[in-house]
Amino acid sequence: MKKIVSILLCAIITLSCFAVYGSAASVMYGDIDGDKKVSAADARLVLRYSVKLENSFTQAQKTAADVNLDNKIDASDARSILRGSVNLDWAGDFGKTGSDILNGGSYYMEVTVTGSDTPFKVVNTENVSYMEIKVDFAEAFDKPDAKPVDMGILSLNDTSYMVSPADNCYLIMDENLTGGSGSLDMSELLGMFDQMGGGAAVDAKPISVSPVTIDGKTYTARTFKNKDDNGTTVHYLSGTKLCFIRSFDEDGTMTMEMIISEITTRIPENVSSVPADATIYTGETGMMAFMLKLVTLAGLKISDLT
Ligand SMILES: [Ca+2]
Numbered sequence: 206m207k208k209i210v211s212i213l214l215c216a217i218i219t220l221s222c223f224a225v226y227g228s229a230a231s232v233m234y235g236d237i238d239g240d241k242k243v244s245a246a247d248a249r250l251v252l253r254y255s256v257k258l259e260n261s262f263t264q265a266q267k268t269a270a271d272v273n274l275d276n277k278i279d280a281s282d283a284r285s286i287l288r289g290s291v292n293l294d295w296a297g298d299f300g301k302t303g304s305d306i307l308n309g310g311s312y313y314m315e316v317t318v319t320g321s322d323t324p325f326k327v328v329n330t331e332n333v334s335y336m337e338i339k340v341d342f343a344e345a346f347d348k349p350d351a352k353p354v355d356m357g358i359l360s361l362n363d364t365s366y367m368v369s370p371a372d373n374c375y376l377i378m379d380e381n382l383t384g385g386s387g388s389l390d391m392s393e394l395l396g397m398f399d400q401m402g403g404g405a406a407v408d409a410k411p412i413s414v415s416p417v418t419i420d421g422k423t424y425t426a427r428t429f430k431n432k433d434d435n436g437t438t439v440h441y442l443s444g445t446k447l448c449f450i451r452s453f454d455e456d457g458t459m460t461m462e463m464i465i466s467e468i469t470t471r472i473p474e475n476v477s478s479v480p481a482d483a484t485i486y487t488g489e490t491g492m493m494a495f496m497l498k499l500v501t502l503a504g505l506k507i508s509d510l511t
């Protein structure tokens with residue numbers, strides 16, 4: 206149990222390196238014809254502009270058309286607008302960088318740390334904090350055949366839960382379960398969310414808009430650099446779909462690489478509440494039952510957790 210909690214906390218701490226920046230929007234991104242809606246007609250205008258069939262855009266229309274903020278108006282913007290018009294992309298995020306969304310304080314994101322098989326999902330709103338991570342039981346307990354298991358921590362209003370999404374099981378984390386040393390400290394966890402959400406603003410300016418290659422794909426991204434006592438962090442922000450963060454130590458050696466593949470202000474419904482059909486566990490007996498669920502998903506036995 207303690208081991209799982211410490212793995213989770215280690216993973217979460219890597220997120221505390223977030224820095225956030227502000228910027229302002231003055232147009233309705235994606236709305237080219239000015240009817241205050243994002244529709245297929247807007248996508249059509251952008252597509253025509255991108256192939257030079259249309260060339261009478263005002264500056265405001267040009268700004269509104271570049272929904273992925275890469276300083277170009279092309280078919281990928283038209284595609285996003287079309288998807289946004291049918292709610293496949295989140296039109297409410299058009300024109301926002303990842304940092305805008307973090308600064309807003311309500312967000313959902315999916316994060317991968319390069320070299321780790323443990324992607325995160327994070328939700329943060331005024332009333333909800335949720336984090337989901339793949340727990341690597343094989344490495345944690347030296348059992349090569351163990352399967353990775355999704356595990357979440359949900360703080361909903363004033364109640365905290367450990368979650369097994371696969372089983373729809375929720376363990377209520379009362380004081381008896383969190384109070385002892387080595388146990389999960391929710392206030393620490395929530396402090397980190399707060400820090401990500403806006404507390405850690407830094408003085409950074411975009412230094413370039415340039416191509417960045419990540420996982421073999423090339424993106425046009427805004428590049429930010431932030432230097433502090435621990436070295437340099439470089440942030441690449443490309444529209445709402447990609448934040449790419451690299452940290453370097455004083456010698457210039459890369460120490461961490463993180464990719465946010467999805468960041469949006471649209472909060473998934475399934476983490477905004479505890480489902481009515483969920484199994485709720487409480488107390489120490491409940492904790493044992495909950496752990497048994499996780500261990501079974503990993504293909505292990507409780508006796509393996511020593
Ligand atoms: Ca429109």
Ligand SMILES: [Ca+2]
Pocket residue numbers: 270271272273274275276277278279282
């Ligand atoms: Ca664009």
